[in-house]
Amino acid sequence: MRRPAVDPAQAAVFGRPAGVDSAFAARNGSHPDPALRTAPPPAAALVEAFSRPSDDTGVLLQRPPGETDGEQSADSPLWSKDADPWRDPGAGAMIGPPALDKPEPEAKEQVAADAGRLLSVPELLFGRRVKASALIILAVVVLVIGGAGGVVGWFIARTGDSLTSDVTLAEVSPGVQRPPGSISDIAKRVAPSVVSIELHGPNASGVGSGAVIDGQGYIITNNHVIENAAKDTAIKMTAVFQDGSRADAKVVGRDPKTDLAVIKVQVNNPTVLQFGDSESLQVGDTVIAVGSPLGLSNTFTEGIVSALHRPRLIPNGGGDPPVAYDAIQTDASINRGNSGGPLVDATGALVGINSFIVPASEDGGSVGLGFAIPSNFARKIAQTLIRDGQVKHPEIGINAVSDVSAESSQGARAANIVENGAAQKAGIREGDIITKVGDRIVRNSPELTVAVRAHEIGAKVPVVLVRDGRELTIDVVLQSD
Known part of the structure; x- marks a missing residue:
């Protein structure tokens, strides 16, 4: 190789x-x-x-725990027969960790169980286990500290401001007197019979008032409240009662010359307001106006009768003749929206229909000069409207009159006498000054109109007038308008 x-x-x-x-x-x-x-x-x-001691007896280092002197572990990896043959017995001794007993199997299982167990609240908060008694003591300490802080804060707040204190306010003893006939008693009895009349349409809208006068649902109000609904079928008219219930209303009849009208609603068992005797009123009597001023429904205002037989002649729009009635004057607050609502006396009976006010300005507002149509006259007109749907009035046949004031007389000067009218037939001439009709003294032109309308059609009424300084009495047979 x-x-x-x-x-x-x-x-x-x-x-x-x-x-x-x-x-x-x-x-x-x-x-x-x-x-x-x-x-x-x-x-x-x-x-x-x-190094080994000089009297080395063969004792080995790091014997396992539990071995006695002179004994060697049979399973020692260094001295057993299976030990590493290449280990140098002459090498220096190595100090290792102490020999420990093997952990018991139960301990290993407990450690594994502890590793998988969920942490308790004490362990989560404090990182270790805490006794329940320690937690209770800690909670008590926290509560004591919190309570003490609250007491200190309360004391500081109470003593820091001299304007505040702990007081008990006196309470009025419940003993309010509402005897029969009081305003409260009247309001309770009258309110269910008073309605708000609402008009809604593409060309007009408005709010007025009315009073239920018959169990069949007939309601009396002012003509000027429902006039637009009577002329325009597109306008919807609704009556709203005290409890908030609503009912569609239809016009039964209206009388522009007296500013009265009757409408009807379909309701079951309505509360009816009873008519009183307006002729029994005296100046100074307590009266209450009820209605929806400025849309505020079921408003009650108290006042007195300021005057009686106060003739009013109010121009009417739409080509209708002027409104004329012998009014009740009152200082009870009446505003727009009260129109058509009732004026009641101290018994809660209807004595007038609120119709007209002298406004404080062009924007309206009460100045304590309100006028109502007497209930005796209103009841007569309402009955006729319910029966016939219209009303005929007596006329004297004078289209225009003017007021006269002189040293010796006051009255209404006749002008524009209607041909073949009652005045012409009776012999009244242009320029005659009318001072009395029947038993009613005439001081001005409105009073002439209301004096004539106080009679029936066809009645022969004596009229006192002044012509060329002489006083004459002429009988006039009143005709229908």
């Missing part, structure tokens, strides 16, 4: 040292060449500290 030549440089690097003829050290433990030792000899102090 032929071997290749060895490079001298590689042989010097990788070849055996001089004097070494094999790959293994000598078995006697001595090296052929002492210079080949890779580690210096240990220090004398280390040798003395870690």
Whole structure:
């Protein structure tokens, strides 16, 4: 077998040292060449500290726990027959960790169980287990500290502001008197019979008031409240009762000359407002106006009768003749929306229909000058409207009159006498000053109209007038309008 030549440089690097003829050290433990030792000899102090004692009995180091002197573990990996044959028994001793007994199987299972167990609240908060008693003591301490802080804060807050204190306010003893006839009693009895009248349509809308006067659902109100609904069928008219219930309303009849109208709703067992005697009223009597001023339904305002037999002549729009009635004047607050609502006396009876006010300005508003149509007159008109749907009035046959004031007389000057009318037939001339009709003194033109309408059609009425400074009495037979 032929071997290749060895490079001298590689042989010097990788070849055996001089004097070494094999790959293994000598078995006697001595090296052929002492210079080949890779580690210096240990220090004398280390040798003395870690070498075997001089009276070495063969005792081994790091015997397992539980072995007695002189005994060797049969399973020791260093001295058993299966020990590493290449271990050098002459090497220095190695100090390792102490030998421990093997953990019991139960302990290993407990550790595994603890590793998979969920943490309790004490362990989560404090990182370890805490006794229940310690938690209770801690909670008590926290509560005591919190309570003490609250008491201190309360004391500071109470003493820090001298304007606040702990007081008990006096309470009025429940003993309000609402005897029969009081305003509260009247309001309770009257309110269910008063309605708000609402009009809604593409061209007009508005709010007024009315009073139920018959169990069949008839409601009395002002003509100017429902006039637009009577002329325009596209406008829907609704009556709203105190409890909020609503009912569609239809026009039964209306009278532009007296500003009265009657409408009807389909309701079951309505509360009816009873008519009173307006002729029994006296100036100073207590009256209450009820209605929906400015849309505020079921509003009650108290006042007195300021005057009686106050004639009103109010121009009417739409080509209708002027409104004329002998009004009750009151200072009870009446505003827009009260129109058509009732004026009741101290017994809760209907004594007037609120119709007109003297406004404070163009925008309206009460100044304590309100006027209502007397109930005796309104009841007569309402009965006629329910029966016939329209009303005829007596006329004297004078289209225009003017007021007259002189040193010796006051009255209404006749003008524009209607041809073949009652005045012409009776002999009344242009310029005559009418001062009395029947038993009613005439002071102005509105009073002439209401004085005539106080009589029946066809009645013969004595009329006192002044002509050329002389007073004359002429009988006039009233005609129908």
